[in-house]
Amino acid sequence: MKIGVPKEIMNSENRVAIAPSGVLTLISAGHEVFVETGAGLGSSFTDDQYAEAGAMIVSSADEAWGQEMVMKVKEPLPEEYKYFYEGLILFTYLHLANEPGLTKALIEHKVIGIAYETVQLPNGSLPLLTPMSEVAGRMATQVGAQYLEKPKGGKGVLLSGIPGVKRGKVTIIGGGGVGTNAAKIAIGLGADVTIIDLNPERLRQLDDLFGASVNTLISNSLNISESVVESDLVIGSVLIPGAKAPQLVTEEMVKKMKDGSVIVDVAIDQGGNFETSDRITTHDNPTYVKHGVVHYTVANMPGAVPRTSTIGLTNVTVPYALQLANKGYKKACIDNQALLKGINTLDGYVTFKAVAEAHGVKYSEAQSLL
Ligand SMILES: NC(=O)C1=CN([C@@H]2O[C@H](COP(=O)(O)OP(=O)(O)OC[C@H]3O[C@@H](n4cnc5c(N)ncnc54)[C@H](O)[C@@H]3O)[C@@H](O)[C@H]2O)C=CC1
Numbered sequence: 048m049k050i051g052v053p054k055e056i057m058n059s060e061n062r063v064a065i066a067p068s069g070v071l072t073l074i075s076a077g078h079e080v081f082v083e084t085g086a087g088l089g090s091s092f093t094d095d096q097y098a099e100a101g102a103m104i105v106s107s108a109d110e111a112w113g114q115e116m117v118m119k120v121k122e123p124l125p126e127e128y129k130y131f132y133e134g135l136i137l138f139t140y141l142h143l144a145n146e147p148g149l150t151k152a153l154i155e156h157k158v159i160g161i162a163y164e165t166v167q168l169p170n171g172s173l174p175l176l177t178p179m180s181e182v183a184g185r186m187a188t189q190v191g192a193q194y195l196e197k198p199k200g201g202k203g204v205l206l207s208g209i210p211g212v213k214r215g216k217v218t219i220i221g222g223g224g225v226g227t228n229a230a231k232i233a234i235g236l237g238a239d240v241t242i243i244d245l246n247p248e249r250l251r252q253l254d255d256l257f258g259a260s261v262n263t264l265i266s267n268s269l270n271i272s273e274s275v276v277e278s279d280l281v282i283g284s285v286l287i288p289g290a291k292a293p294q295l296v297t298e299e300m301v302k303k304m305k306d307g308s309v310i311v312d313v314a315i316d317q318g319g320n321f322e323t324s325d326r327i328t329t330h331d332n333p334t335y336v337k338h339g340v341v342h343y344t345v346a347n348m349p350g351a352v353p354r355t356s357t358i359g360l361t362n363v364t365v366p367y368a369l370q371l372a373n374k375g376y377k378k379a380c381i382d383n384q385a386l387l388k389g390i391n392t393l394d395g396y397v398t399f400k401a402v403a404e405a406h407g408v409k410y411s412e413a414q415s416l417l
């Protein structure tokens with residue numbers, strides 16, 4: 048199969064879909080890979096390294112997009128919709144529940160849209176989201192700690208405290224991949240950490256993992272409200288796979304937070320967990336202040352640590368890309384139910400229920416279209 052790898056064009060998106068090691072894997076299996084010139088530079092991979100791995104370096108986005116399958120990192124931006132054509136296999140993060148324009152463009156052009164974030168194993172885990180959730184979760188605490196500093200607009204609290212002065216309080220809503228990694232770093236910093244989740248079994252696992260280093264709370268409006276209002280840093284990481292994120296923290300709760308507190312809404316890529324997360328920000332200008340609270344709502348957090356993230360993403364996506372390329376998307380998705388769950392658009396239909404519901408459009412089962 049001919050596989051294209053365009054350069055990412057989102058603000059400060061320095062990741063690339065495949066590291067040279069992944070190119071070598073695909074080429075060794077008999078496929079052709081076309082990498083747009085400079086696509087890897089943000090992650091410190093040169094054209095020469097890609098060429099040595101066997102890729103063809105192409106000089107334009109047009110050529111990279113003109114292949115049978117395109118692998119990307121972020122959801123295409125409107126200026127990329129012109130590259131869509133009927134039958135294109137697009138393998139990338141899509142976050143369609145929060146992207147009505149992109150959903151429409153994929154349907155109109157009959158693109159086979161396979162979303163990394165909805166590929167799901169029988170145990171419910173999301174293997175192509177996990178490494179970026181690990182990155183974003185760890186970053187969430189780091190950036191939260193930074194924005195609590197006075198010169199960054201925060202209230203001037205050091206999360207670790209010092210002897211004689213109490214520790215900062217961190218609330219993490221959603222104890223999955225992002226939440227667990229955010230907690231790891233917050234505990235490491237010595238903060239007073241609370242994790243809130245809807246799933247009691249998940250709370251038990253977190254309790255076993257972190258012991259007395261965390262407080263765990265079941266998710267309900269009262270627990271969320273009480274914990275959020277008392278916190279210096281609140282991290283939003285609730286996901287209902289493929290669906291628009293639930294807004295669990297209301298504007299009223301945010302109004303009650305102390306001035307200079309910080310919100311890091313990692314779930315912003317699916318629409319966000321805070322009623323006050325009313326915009327997506329960029330790495331160039333990552334925060335805004337609402338009701339005195341600093342909001343960080345960057346939808347591509349791992350783009351700031353591209354070297355780690357590109358390698359982490361390649362590790363998990365390439366085995367699936369190989370299945371798509373070796374067998375063709377139909378047989379690959381019939382043989383592997385996890386991959387089948389990744390198909391969000393096919394033949395002009397929305398094939399992921401939560402996406403169809405988010406946009407009020409007809410849902411068609413992917414399997415019946417294969
Ligand atoms: N902004 C960014 O750059 C990035 C954003 N993300 C996003 O972060 C979000 C979280 O991802 P993961 O942690 O991997 O998901 P996950 O599926 O591992 O975890 C989600 C957790 O939310 C919990 N949950 C569901 N409903 C809840 C409720 N009502 N109250 C409390 N908890 C509830 C689930 O039980 C689960 O433990 C996703 O939207 C993902 O796309 C991930 C990576 C980068």
Ligand SMILES: CC(=O)C(=O)O
Nearest residue numbers: 140179316346347349
């Ligand atoms: C998950 C996602 O959208 C990201 O890593 O940017």
